[in-house]
Amino acid sequence: MNETPPGVVDLLGVLAYAELTAFLRLAEDAALLAPSLTDRAALGDVAAAEYGHFRLLRDRLASLGVDSEEAMAPFVDAIDAWHEQTKPSDWYEALVKAYVGTGIAGDFYREAARHADPSVTELVEEVLADEVRSAFTVDRVRAAIEQDPRLSGRLALWARRMVGEALSQGQRLAAARPDLAVLLVEPGSEDLAEIGRLFARLTEAHGKRMSALGLTPGP
């Protein structure tokens, strides 16, 4: 018998698949796009950290008596599609993806986890702690923009494309998995106002990341 709410299984499942995929895609970006062995190793560091997160989530699913393959399966198409639409074409796009793309996805998971039970909230917070990712990518991107200010426009566009694709896949998922969608909304609140506040929080966090990179968030 499994007493875990289906929304929580969905949350852990989508996050597990997101982390497994981030690990593999970042490793691929590191192998294909890093301009030096030091950079390759540094993005490899980020990739390996994502793998550690995947393991935490897989272990939690197992301890809840849930098969992680089954829990991840509903989210494979949406997450794979997002990565297909956001394949970085150079090193700086890869860095911005590692920071901004993973960041906005993380905000969604964090929002969903707020309404789960405390042990799930804690696990999700642990998985999403992103100090490794931040310091390295922010330094590299800022330095590159200082050297070549034209880079800033291209990378800002790239970041907006990633956010657009994330929203599009997010809506697709929310429609397909109502139990997960419901986690995003405070119980008992007015749905529309709450969704408005949710988007305000997500937009604010995204804006902070863009500023950290030295990029303009705006349209």
Added chain:
Amino acid sequence: MNETPPGVVDLLGVLAYAELTAFLRLAEDAALLAPSLTDRAALGDVAAAEYGHFRLLRDRLASLGVDSEEAMAPFVDAIDAWHEQTKPSDWYEALVKAYVGTGIAGDFYREAARHADPSVTELVEEVLADEVRSAFTVDRVRAAIEQDPRLSGRLALWARRMVGEALSQGQRLAAARPDLAVLLVEPGSEDLAEIGRLFARLTEAHGKRMSALGLTPGP
């Protein structure tokens, strides 16, 4: 001032680059070739372990006052070439590569480490311990061959190709890096006899791995 013998810096450098590359290539194989999410995660496990090894080696190089990028640089072409020549075309080739290919490379490093100082020998042994890799790949390949015995001939050929390519890159490296090559030969021994024994040990270890997979080591 750096007192580390150049052969030891070469050994740690080639092994570091081999582990970093194995990590990234295995992650790529897991993303592209795994038939299920469980298999993808399992090969991801192996990949992440290789990354852990890379970190150990990088840290050791740093503690010796050696820049790891500089230590790895002389070996990039040979190791990249080996991976280009041994790109698996399906899941079982990927598994055999993870086990047999990484195994024979590991034997070379272990042989070289035997003549280094004990702290280096220990580190190399730790890095090369391959329990994770073994259990998972051996089980999967054996089960597949039981189901489809024709697979065995194809995979045996594939394994021989990987060994051939490894020997060819190994000779190239030995010619280019005499300090590393010298580590493979017992000091004071008759070179030719010692090289004969070295090859006998490598061949024996390779044969054991092939048998473990249920494959014929062949001519």
